Amino acid sequence: MIGGAQGTGVDSSANIFARAAAMAGLYVFGKREYYSNIKGEHSYFSVVLSESPVHSHMDEVHLLATFDSETVVRHAWEVVRGGGIIYDSMAVGEKISKIPTLEKIVLERVLSRLSREGLGDTVGDVLELAKRSGVALYPIPYMELLKKIGEVIGEKQLSALSRMTNVVAVAASFTILGLPMSALEKAIAQVFRAKARVVKSNVEAANATREYVSRNFLDTFPFKPTVRPTSRQRLFISGTSSVALGKIVAGCRFQTYYPITPASDESVYLEDHDTFNLADHPHIEEAKELDGKGSIVVVQSEDEIAAINMASGAALAGVRAATATSGPGFDLMVEGMGFAGMNEIPVVITLYQRGGPSTGLPTRHEQGELIYSIFGGHGEFPRIVIASGDIEEAFYDTIKAFNYAERYQVPVVHLLDKALANSTMTVEIFDSNRVNIDRGLLHTTWDPSKGEYKRFAFTQDGISPRVALGTPNGIFWNTGDEHDEYGHISEDPTIRDKMMEKRMRKIEVADAEIPDSERVILHGNPDAPNLVLSWGSPKGAIIDAIDYLESQGLHFAFAQIKVLHPFPTRFIQSLLPSYKKTICVEQNYTGQLMTLIRARTGHLVDHLICKYNGRPFSFSELRNALEEAVLKGTPRIVTHAGA
Amino acid sequence: MVSFRTAVHNDWCPGCGDFGILSSIQMALAELQIEPSRVAIFSGIGCSGKTPHYINTYGIHTLHGRSLPFAIGAKLANPTLTVLAVGGDGDGLGIGAGHFVNTGRRNVDFTYIVFDNGVYGLTKGQASPTLARDLKTKSLPRPNINDAINPIAIAVAAGYTFIARGYAYDTRHLKELIKKGIQHKGSAFIDVLQPCPTYNDITTKEWFGGEDRIVDGKPLPRVYKLEDEGYDPLVKSADPDEASRKKLEAIAKSFEWGERIPIGVFYQNPFIPSYEERIAARIPSYTRSPPALQPIADKNNRPIASIDDIFEEFLV
Numbered sequence: 001m002i003g004g005a006q007g008t009g010v011d012s013s014a015n016i017f018a019r020a021a022a023m024a025g026l027y028v029f030g031k032r033e034y035y036s037n038i039k040g041e042h043s044y045f046s047v048v049l050s051e052s053p054v055h056s057h058m059d060e061v062h063l064l065a066t067f068d069s070e071t072v073v074r075h076a077w078e079v080v081r082g083g084g085i086i087y088d089s090m091a092v093g094e095k096i097s098k099i100p101t102l103e104k105i106v107l108e109r110v111l112s113r114l115s116r117e118g119l120g121d122t123v124g125d126v127l128e129l130a131k132r133s134g135v136a137l138y139p140i141p142y143m144e145l146l147k148k149i150g151e152v153i154g155e156k157q158l159s160a161l162s163r164m165t166n167v168v169a170v171a172a173s174f175t176i177l178g179l180p181m182s183a184l185e186k187a188i189a190q191v192f193r194a195k196a197r198v199v200k201s202n203v204e205a206a207n208a209t210r211e212y213v214s215r216n217f218l219d220t221f222p223f224k225p226t227v228r229p230t231s232r233q234r235l236f237i238s239g240t241s242s243v244a245l246g247k248i249v250a251g252c253r254f255q256t257y258y259p260i261t262p263a264s265d266e267s268v269y270l271e272d273h274d275t276f277n278l279a280d281h282p283h284i285e286e287a288k289e290l291d292g293k294g295s296i297v298v299v300q301s302e303d304e305i306a307a308i309n310m311a312s313g314a315a316l317a318g319v320r321a322a323t324a325t326s327g328p329g330f331d332l333m334v335e336g337m338g339f340a341g342m343n344e345i346p347v348v349i350t351l352y353q354r355g356g357p358s359t360g361l362p363t364r365h366e367q368g369e370l371i372y373s374i375f376g377g378h379g380e381f382p383r384i385v386i387a388s389g390d391i392e393e394a395f396y397d398t399i400k401a402f403n404y405a406e407r408y409q410v411p412v413v414h415l416l417d418k419a420l421a422n423s424t425m426t427v428e429i430f431d432s433n434r435v436n437i438d439r440g441l442l443h444t445t446w447d448p449s450k451g452e453y454k455r456f457a458f459t460q461d462g463i464s465p466r467v468a469l470g471t472p473n474g475i476f477w478n479t480g481d482e483h484d485e486y487g488h489i490s491e492d493p494t495i496r497d498k499m500m501e502k503r504m505r506k507i508e509v510a511d512a513e514i515p516d517s518e519r520v521i522l523h524g525n526p527d528a529p530n531l532v533l534s535w536g537s538p539k540g541a542i543i544d545a546i547d548y549l550e551s552q553g554l555h556f557a558f559a560q561i562k563v564l565h566p567f568p569t570r571f572i573q574s575l576l577p578s579y580k581k582t583i584c585v586e587q588n589y590t591g592q593l594m595t596l597i598r599a600r601t602g603h604l605v606d607h608l609i610c611k612y613n614g615r616p617f618s619f620s621e622l623r624n625a626l627e628e629a630v631l632k633g634t635p636r637i638v639t640h641a642g643a
Numbered sequence: 644m645v646s647f648r649t650a651v652h653n654d655w656c657p658g659c660g661d662f663g664i665l666s667s668i669q670m671a672l673a674e675l676q677i678e679p680s681r682v683a684i685f686s687g688i689g690c691s692g693k694t695p696h697y698i699n700t701y702g703i704h705t706l707h708g709r710s711l712p713f714a715i716g717a718k719l720a721n722p723t724l725t726v727l728a729v730g731g732d733g734d735g736l737g738i739g740a741g742h743f744v745n746t747g748r749r750n751v752d753f754t755y756i757v758f759d760n761g762v763y764g765l766t767k768g769q770a771s772p773t774l775a776r777d778l779k780t781k782s783l784p785r786p787n788i789n790d791a792i793n794p795i796a797i798a799v800a801a802g803y804t805f806i807a808r809g810y811a812y813d814t815r816h817l818k819e820l821i822k823k824g825i826q827h828k829g830s831a832f833i834d835v836l837q838p839c840p841t842y843n844d845i846t847t848k849e850w851f852g853g854e855d856r857i858v859d860g861k862p863l864p865r866v867y868k869l870e871d872e873g874y875d876p877l878v879k880s881a882d883p884d885e886a887s888r889k890k891l892e893a894i895a896k897s898f899e900w901g902e903r904i905p906i907g908v909f910y911q912n913p914f915i916p917s918y919e920e921r922i923a924a925r926i927p928s929y930t931r932s933p934p935a936l937q938p939i940a941d942k943n944n945r946p947i948a949s950i951d952d953i954f955e956e957f958l959v
Contacts, residue, residue: 022959131749141676190956235957245953249946251939254720277951294948295926297719297934302745306712309705313685313716316703319934321720339706399946426959437940468935469683469701469717470724477696479704480688488651488696489704 002077002169003044004067004598005101006037012191013065013166014045016426017173018236020187021049022426024179025230029540030424031057031616033643036261036362041101042070044643046486049177049225055390055425055540059620059641063176065169066562067142069123070099073110074643076126080135082222085127086172089139092124138173138217140209149208153201171209176217178224181210235427239420240265242391242427243350246398247322248276248296249432252348254314254321256299256307261362262421263326263352269339271298304329308336308349314345316478318442318468322348326418327356327369334376336409341381343478343487344456344464344503345376346405346412346440350398353536355614364614365418367536370592373413374565380500382507384408385565387415389521389539392427393599394420397562399435400518407440408506409463415564417587419616420537441465448473454485458498462505511566519563528555530630531579533572533605535561535593538585538617545622554630561593567600576603583607583629587617608636615642645679651696660811660837660848661690664758665697666728667814667852671821672700677725679767683713687730687739689765691758694729701898708739711746712757715918718753721935722919725825726753733763733771736794740772746830749800754824755833755869757794758811760839761846768842781844795897795909805831806876806893806910810866811838814846816906823908829917836906837867851904869896869907878912886912 002017004010022028029048035041046057046127062181064071065086072087073096079085096102111121117132119125133138138230155161167188174184180254185203192198231564237245244266247255257267275295301307307323314321325333330351340347355361356368373385388394394416405412440574443465446453455476457464464485467474477487482499484490523539524532524546532542539560546556559575561568576582582605584594591608598604607629611617619640628634647669655661672682674708682700686692688707695702705713714728735743735757746755761774768782772792779786798806805827809817817835824831838848849855869876876893878886892909916924923929941947 007646019959036674080682145779187959190958193956233958237957240955245950248948248950248953251937251946251948253934253937253939254716256716273953274693275928277949277952278947291928292927294937294939295928295932295934297922297926297929299716299719301712301739305709306742306745309709309712310716310719313703313713313718314720314934315716316713317717317720317724317935319720319937320939321716321934335706336709429954429958430950432946432948435946436944437946438944468721469703470681470721470935472680475680475699475701475941477702477704480706481704487702489693 001044001046001061001075001078002028002065003042003071005039005070006034006041006043007039008067009163009166010043010045010067013170014047015166016184016187016191018047018424018526019190020170020174020184021047021179022234022236023186024183024227024543025049026225026227027054028236028424028426029054029057033615034363042074044071044075049368051226051228054544056544056619057616059618062171063221065173069094069167070102070160071344072123072389073099073102073126074106076135077128077133078643079130082136084138084176084221085130086137086138086140086169087127088142090141090143092127092139093523094123096121096123096126096297126581128569129635136221138176138213140168140212142168145209145212147203149205151382153204154210155201164202164564167202167205168209171206172213175210175213176221178219178221179227181206191317233429235429236424237391237392237427238251238265238422238424239391239416241269242394243398243416244269244273245430248396249435250320250399250402251318252322252402252435253294253296254311254319255296256301256310256323257325258301258304258307258329260326260329262323262331262418263350264353265421266324266350267298267300270296274298292499304332305336308333308347309339311347312336312340312345315345316469320406322350324350324352326352326354328359330373336380337383337430338379340411341377341383341503342480344409346402346409348401348405348412348414350414352415352421353415355568361614363418365587365616366614367417367587367592368533369415370564370588371595373415374596380504382408382410382503383565384410384412384510384563386412386563387536387561388420389536389560389562391420391423394487395430396435403438406442407438408510409440409466410506415536418538443467444471446471455487456483456485456487456499456502458502461473461509462502463509507566513565516568516571518570519561521560521562522558523558525550525555526557528557528635529580530556531575531582532556532558532585532626533561533582533593533597534558534585535564538622541619541622544619545626548619548623554627556626564596567596569600571599571604572597578600581606581630583609583626585609585622587611587618607634609639610636611639613640613642618642644725645673645677647699649699653697654693655801655839658840659690660699660745660760660839661694661758663814664756664817664835664837665694667809667817667821668729668756669698670695670814670818671825674818675822675825677955681723681843682725682727683717685710685717685726685728685887686951687734689731689734691729691731691734702951708734708737708742710734711739711742714753715746715749715751717916718751719766719922720933722933724751727825728753728755730757731771732757732759732761732794735881736772736792736797744797744801747798747803750802750804750915752828752830754833756821756833756835758837759794759834760837760843762839762842764839764842778845781842793897794834796845796894799893799897799910803832804829804912804915805908806944807831807833807908808906809835810851810906811835811852813866813906816868820908827911828913829915836904865902865904866906867903869905872907874907876910878914881914
């Protein structure tokens, strides 16, 4: 774990550390926690390194790298026996009560714990207590070391030097963990690639730190990962970047957004990469004309109402269009989503859920919008709702979202969440050859000899031929009012019936066409007596937990539901009777998937493991909760881990 | 001449000012000889929201107050289209005011026509944002408690680069304004005085026409044309000081109301880059290959975007 005050390089140091470990051949999972604040509040990254693929974070900390006293005070308690704490040796005398950003409740908890142990009220006392419980201490005189490094690289300015504190902490961690410095140098070079001088100074700082740590501490750290060099490259990527790349590959060429945490990162990334290469396709004339370049227009709108409606306007012009938002922004989009449903506009809403209701926990995690995204809006209209379980899925699901949207001419809500958005993970390189583009019944021309064009023509499956604005002979109308086949207002009861049925039939068709294998993924032991049901980002912790429990003799299958609407009713109905115990795992208070399963299948799931404190499920707590559900039969288990 | 009429029954009240605006739009498009399928007209909610159904072009009757975001999305996705937005003053200056102001910041090349009648007609005549305080139109239970806003002055402050006012019963003049708005490269805003014969019994056709004040046996109209009095709205250089001076003149003119009401072009600045030009400055291929016209898949339905270069920053 790496922690410090927001704005002091916690992100970049965790990024360097995790990348370097991945470059050394390890699998990496990183989880980021931060306050709704620009500078000063506490933030931390927890990074799990593993010789085999890893999908979640854990509560236990093995090595804690700190830049400031607050991180020591908050997290020293989480370090396991045999683990270690890296800290600024100059800060041990600091009084805990002088840390301004420590909430009173945390301060009181820490002081009373220390006084129970007969200790004082300084940072040093927290470290002393850690030492008593078998934690190794690694005091580093950050400033002194940095000044020495400054002499070597010819930098006297303290502000410039202190910017390298994070590299010192990372290099110290790397040394203690016995990881190869060559990987660290490579990661530094990649992260600071544009600035050769910065790369050089940081590499010097890393090497000086390694020397200092090897000279001053015994090489006895017990949790060293085994490094097996690999020639196969992977990606180390965040959820928001993964979705952004998915949009580029999917052919999304118009994206709108209004700034909101945690969704904006995706749009900002897209704007930064608004021009990209096209693969060599000699038979596409347009591609040649474009000198092999494609582009996406990203518009920052005045609010989320404009964002959804601009995206719909663009979609009417024939482009694959999307908007990305989080809870409060989605609230504002619901009317626009209804218009898209009513007018059969294919538009994708990428929804990064965060702690609600209202402003809620703006930088923290929750899965609170499942029911809302399926049922939100006045009246009834067709839509598709899908959820990704991890960063790799997010890439491929993004492309599916556009295919569903165009094939069924409906708005698609792609559910993600804060945990997935801000986590980073090593994944296999995305393979664009695995995906296809399905534009459905989009016609680029309309031949009038086939008859007059009717945008909402009644068809067997409810899906009508679609043309873009500007197509000769294709003039059509849209209206939020009920309408006839041309799109003109109609209040005729017969037309109303037929149009409602036409629109809603598309979801029945989607339900019939989308294969079960795309809608539900089965993990774990298929012959197990227990079935876990979940959706979205708990996937990683569930997989890691049931994998561990399997080795302990407790067997679980895990159904990850990816298409939440239309709900895979037949498949889940056929699945449920095969298991003795069913357990829903999700990050909300009410058990929204549990409610949905009951509504769709009539089946009452036996147990609910839920969490709503804003921190994602850890491997450790799910392991314990699943055990409790099965062994003790507790019907509702609320977990609380995380800082 | 190509017809821009449709067979849809028009259910506006007899004598409604909307008819004049509708025919002005139809005439403007016909005279500019724009192919009907190259035009998309977006509207909001209310009587004016029905306008697109009566015009033979692509017609998108959107949500209350939201015509501008839809119109802008379509225009930016395919800038080769001629895009218009229409809506009432409640739609654009009340519920849609945020979009109205922010649209001025972008200068997207399109034309926005507001049907300005001071009331919410379709919901039976409540006071709208342009109704003056203390006026009590026919169906108000009490006189209007809010002040009126000044659409022209807001448009100037927001950054629209073509700002005009028309009168629904002077269709030849209004048609010319709409033609100029469409031809202007950038966001054109046209506020149209549009008497509502059913719910606004104060600022009526007769009132605008001055039938309450007979001089020499003839009514003395309140509405007069800026161009008849030598008013020059055009900014002639890229000098920001000149633009500021013209803006101040436009704002001053926009507060003239009551005995004399100006119509015509208040302000026009051809020197502000359009949003499309701003995008093209970042994305050179934008003009040739805007979002809606880009190929995204090959004939085997495989994506054609290559993200291999982007992977560099993520490879480990």
